[in-house]
Amino acid sequence: MSAWVNKWRGALGKTSRNTDAPFIAIRETRATSPFWVMVQKEFGDHIRSWRFVILLGIVTLACIGSLYTAVTALKDGAQTVGGDANFLFLSMFTVSSNGLPNFLTFLSFLAPLIGIAIGFDAVNSERSKGTLSRVMSQPVHRDDFLVAKFVAGLLLIAVVVFSLGFLVMGTGLITIGYPPTPEEFGRVIVMLLITTVYVGLWLNLSLLFSVRFKQAATSALSGIAVWIFFLVFYGMIVNLVGNALMPSDPSDVQGYMDAQNLLTLLSRISPAQLFQEAASTLLLPDVRTLNPFVTQEQAYLAISSPLSFGQSTLLVWPHIVALIAETSLSFAATYLLFMRQEIRSRS
Amino acid sequence: MKKLTKPLSGALVLTLLLGALLGGASLAAAAPLLKLFTPYTYLSVSPGEKLNYSIDVINDSDEIRTADVSFDTGSLGWTYELTAGGNRVRQISVKPGESQMLSLSLTVPLEVNKGDYSFKLNAGEFGSLPIKVNVAEQGSYKSELSVDQPNREGHADSKFTYSLTLDNRTASKQQYALTSEAPAGWYVRFSVSGSNVTSVDVEPGSSKSISLDVTPAQSAPADTYPIVVHAASGSTSAQAQVEAAITGSYGLELTTADERLSADITAGKTRNLELVVKNTGSAEITDVSLSGQLPANWEVTFEPKTIRSVAAGQSVPVTATVKASDKALAGDYVANLTASSPEKTASAMFRVTVETSMLWGWIGVLIVLVVAAGIYGLFRKYGRR
Numbered sequence: 075m076s077a078w079v080n081k082w083r084g085a086l087g088k089t090s091r092n093t094d095a096p097f098i099a100i101r102e103t104r105a106t107s108p109f110w111v112m113v114q115k116e117f118g119d120h121i122r123s124w125r126f127v128i129l130l131g132i133v134t135l136a137c138i139g140s141l142y143t144a145v146t147a148l149k150d151g152a153q154t155v156g157g158d159a160n161f162l163f164l165s166m167f168t169v170s171s172n173g174l175p176n177f178l179t180f181l182s183f184l185a186p187l188i189g190i191a192i193g194f195d196a197v198n199s200e201r202s203k204g205t206l207s208r209v210m211s212q213p214v215h216r217d218d219f220l221v222a223k224f225v226a227g228l229l230l231i232a233v234v235v236f237s238l239g240f241l242v243m244g245t246g247l248i249t250i251g252y253p254p255t256p257e258e259f260g261r262v263i264v265m266l267l268i269t270t271v272y273v274g275l276w277l278n279l280s281l282l283f284s285v286r287f288k289q290a291a292t293s294a295l296s297g298i299a300v301w302i303f304f305l306v307f308y309g310m311i312v313n314l315v316g317n318a319l320m321p322s323d324p325s326d327v328q329g330y331m332d333a334q335n336l337l338t339l340l341s342r343i344s345p346a347q348l349f350q351e352a353a354s355t356l357l358l359p360d361v362r363t364l365n366p367f368v369t370q371e372q373a374y375l376a377i378s379s380p381l382s383f384g385q386s387t388l389l390v391w392p393h394i395v396a397l398i399a400e401t402s403l404s405f406a407a408t409y410l411l412f413m414r415q416e417i418r419s420r421s
Numbered sequence: 422m423k424k425l426t427k428p429l430s431g432a433l434v435l436t437l438l439l440g441a442l443l444g445g446a447s448l449a450a451a452a453p454l455l456k457l458f459t460p461y462t463y464l465s466v467s468p469g470e471k472l473n474y475s476i477d478v479i480n481d482s483d484e485i486r487t488a489d490v491s492f493d494t495g496s497l498g499w500t501y502e503l504t505a506g507g508n509r510v511r512q513i514s515v516k517p518g519e520s521q522m523l524s525l526s527l528t529v530p531l532e533v534n535k536g537d538y539s540f541k542l543n544a545g546e547f548g549s550l551p552i553k554v555n556v557a558e559q560g561s562y563k564s565e566l567s568v569d570q571p572n573r574e575g576h577a578d579s580k581f582t583y584s585l586t587l588d589n590r591t592a593s594k595q596q597y598a599l600t601s602e603a604p605a606g607w608y609v610r611f612s613v614s615g616s617n618v619t620s621v622d623v624e625p626g627s628s629k630s631i632s633l634d635v636t637p638a639q640s641a642p643a644d645t646y647p648i649v650v651h652a653a654s655g656s657t658s659a660q661a662q663v664e665a666a667i668t669g670s671y672g673l674e675l676t677t678a679d680e681r682l683s684a685d686i687t688a689g690k691t692r693n694l695e696l697v698v699k700n701t702g703s704a705e706i707t708d709v710s711l712s713g714q715l716p717a718n719w720e721v722t723f724e725p726k727t728i729r730s731v732a733a734g735q736s737v738p739v740t741a742t743v744k745a746s747d748k749a750l751a752g753d754y755v756a757n758l759t760a761s762s763p764e765k766t767a768s769a770m771f772r773v774t775v776e777t778s779m780l781w782g783w784i785g786v787l788i789v790l791v792v793a794a795g796i797y798g799l800f801r802k803y804g805r806r
Contacts, residue, residue, distance in 0.1 A: 216803075217800060217803065362750045362751055362752040363750045363751070368750065369748070370717070371716070371717030371718050371746065371748065372716075372717075372746075372748055372749060372750050374716050374717045375714075375715065375716040375717075375754050375755045375756070375757075376716065376750060376752065376753070376754050376755075377752075377753040377754065377755055377772065379752060379753040380752075381751055381752050382774075384776075385751045385752070385776055385777060388751070388776075388777045388779070388781075388782055389751055389777060391781065391782050391785050392781065392785060394785070395785035395786075395788050395789055398789050398792070399788055399789065399792050402789075402792040402793065402795075402796055403792065405796065406792075406795060406796050406799055409796070409799050409800075409803070410799060410803070413799075413803035414803075
């Protein structure tokens, strides 16, 4: 971390003429200002850390595994469930064989780990090493420190997610042999953006824990606990609630539907569920609704045909908004908590 | 003198006898030695017919009598044949107390006037037998084309079939060329025993049945169309007229002004479709009412709701206002719009793409903006200490 501070000081030296200048002058040179230096430093630290290399290895292996299943399934001529032959390229992300999970499932399961691993010791380790107070003694804004942590993490996540996405697309090109249409490409890009936001949410959560808990281990454990809760237990809890809510009378269609709708609403609190629904809807253009029920009235005279890109996006727009809002809110909470904390030289 | 008077008196008697024979059968009391008898002396026939008489020559005397027989057609020149025992005969002998039979066949010519005609069968010195023939109708020397049922009715897209009979009432074999005068665009075909023909050969005195197939022009308006048919040979010709009464064809088409059968609609909103009701037939279509089969909870109204009449070949614009159910799923639905009249029904299948309302999209944007504003507020509050 001393290297961190040294580099930072060097950068500060470059902008030292601004230290006595009025506030506005500092803002003008912000692009090369301490904030971006911090972002760069943070980014570099992550890339070079063993933790990240191991995580990246795990995630990449998982993706290659899912890619392999997708390629096998496609070579066997498998059709995706509810898929369309016109969107063969997209099925690279959604098909699977031999019971192995597909790319999306892997992503929704493992991608949060990247976020948690990047963020869980972001603040509290600096604090325990005493580097936080040293940074803060420099003429940087206090919030820049936290925002730099977040932005660096998000950039890293974006790089990873997009690399994986393009890896799959490249393999798809080799396997299928024809390029994606602009629409398919757009769908994949939007899906990758949603993935970035989703992982950003986990990054923010772990940042929150790292601000809240003094011990890095505690914060890591809390992050992993939340992760396991949403990915493993939350579904079970929703099922339990569902069993309790289901009307005993099997002929009570309205009650059954109400209960089912409530369950859907509950399960959508989980960001993992939101992400999966949003991403899979974007990658399966034939999905026309995300409601658990399609009423007879809605199905009457409907033709099964893929939705346009815009309509698919509009269909999952609430999910995207919810993901962005959840991410923003957890960031706001982190921010609030961090700004209210005291920073001492050695606590 | 006696020798002289004898033939004289004989001639006198003969003259008397002849006079008696010409005068009436009642005078036959002065019986000659050889008598001619046939039961039907006055027959009524049609032109072209052939009459067969059998004539008994009776010998009442006690010696063999021989008579010269001939037939006298006067100036008429009808053809005849006088035979006995299968051969032509000019003289006949009859044993005493016996009779011989003569056959006379007389052909009535085709070209003959209506009326009575008298002939004589002469038996030389034994007198003659008068025969009268009544020609009941005006004879002709011509061809005749007749139609069994000259008037037929049908739609413009049906086929009219008439059966014609061509009679050759001339004395020689004729080859007739068949032509017709039909309106433009009509297709007329002659056929004899299943094969299409343009000319027919007809033996004299016989007839041939010809069938006439008429295919009307596709857009022939309702009317009665006369078609004149000619059969002409070198020397004679005949013509007949048939009628095709067309009730007109009914054709109805429902489409849009630009022939596009797809539309976008936002869930819960309305959309106008510019329809066109087109009468593609040749008859007027009346009382066209418009209806639609749409997904559940969708509504459609038409302006106008009904069309009183659409003239042949004309089209009437109709505006259909479709309102999608606010619970419609995004994606494609089928809407089936129908224009129906008592005569014909037409429908158009629309592919309606439902789009989700942008309202919630903007609300989502608003939520994101509110959150962003909240964070900005936090920045302002805590950011620069």
